Amino acid sequence: MVISVVLAAFVLVLPVELPDKTLFASLVLATRFPPLPVFVGVGTAFGLQVAIAVTAGSLLSLLPQALVSGVVAVLFLVGAVILWRSATSGPEDADDAGEGKEGRSFLRVAAISFGVLFAAEWGDLSQLATAGLAARYDEPLSVFGGAWAALLVVSGLAVFLGKNLADRLPIALIRRVAAVLFVVFAAVAVVETIRALT
Template sequence: MIWSVVLAAFVLVLPVELPDKTLFASLVLATRFPPLPVFVGVGTAFGLQVAIAVTAGSLLSLLPEALVTGVVALLFLVGAILLWRSASAGPEDGGEAAETREQTSFLRAAAISFGVLFAAEWGDLSQLATAGLAARYDAPVSVFVGSWAALLVVSGLAVFLGRKLADRLPIALIRRVAAGLFLVFAVVAVVETVRALTA
């Protein structure tokens, strides 16, 4: 386990997911079902999504170094642009919240939560970030732990703190900070690409 890589993944993924549909989808699910099965379902979905992203990034790292760093730079640059452009938009809508929690079994609530989040996360910025980090660092377990921990923190906040959190988040600021982080990673990857090409 490389703790600096765990920290890099955590710090990069956390601000990306705070204003994301993940938070609001988890929030809405927690208004319909008890918090614990929602958290279990969402956390399991995130674990699988992160494993897929890390695997994709690790496979990418088998290509020549200049190509890998170029693709990583492009992934982070696209992420930075998308985050910056979305900063002025409102929070992503998670749908209408139910007024009362549905009475359903733990397993059913967890399965519904898993399905909703697993479908919602495909092609998400956190997946791009995770794949990019896995391609950049030769530490797939560390990237997995850092990314998954960030996603669990976001879903935990949404499920257990609920509406109070959604009303107080400075969405535009969080998105701009995340865009800045993505841009820094893009610049580092561009520098590495130039070094690889000139070596």
């Protein structure tokens, strides 16, 4: 593992996920079920989602360098625009987190949590970022470790700190900081594209 790549993935994914439906879906699940099985289910879903994104990004890296860095730049620019435009909107809702407290066994709650988060994360900005980082760096395990750690931190905050955290998050600021990070990564990818073409 390369620590700088792990940190890059962590620093990029964490602010993207803080104001995301992930935090609020985990929060809703934790208010309805015991926190530990929710965290296990959510963490497992994130692990699988990150593995899929890293695999997609690694496959992308098999293409010519100029094409890869151009695609990475576009992925990050799209993410930056989405984040910036959503900065003034409220938190994404977590209405799909399921109703009621039925089925309180550890495995059932973990399975419900896994299903909710696995479905909610498809095409998410963190997946785009993870795929882009996996394509940019030739370090899939490092990207996986950093991205998964960031997602576990976000879900852990939601599950174990709960409502107090959701009420105090400056969502607009977090989304704007994440958008700026995406622009920086896009700019680096553009520079790499130009170098690969010359």
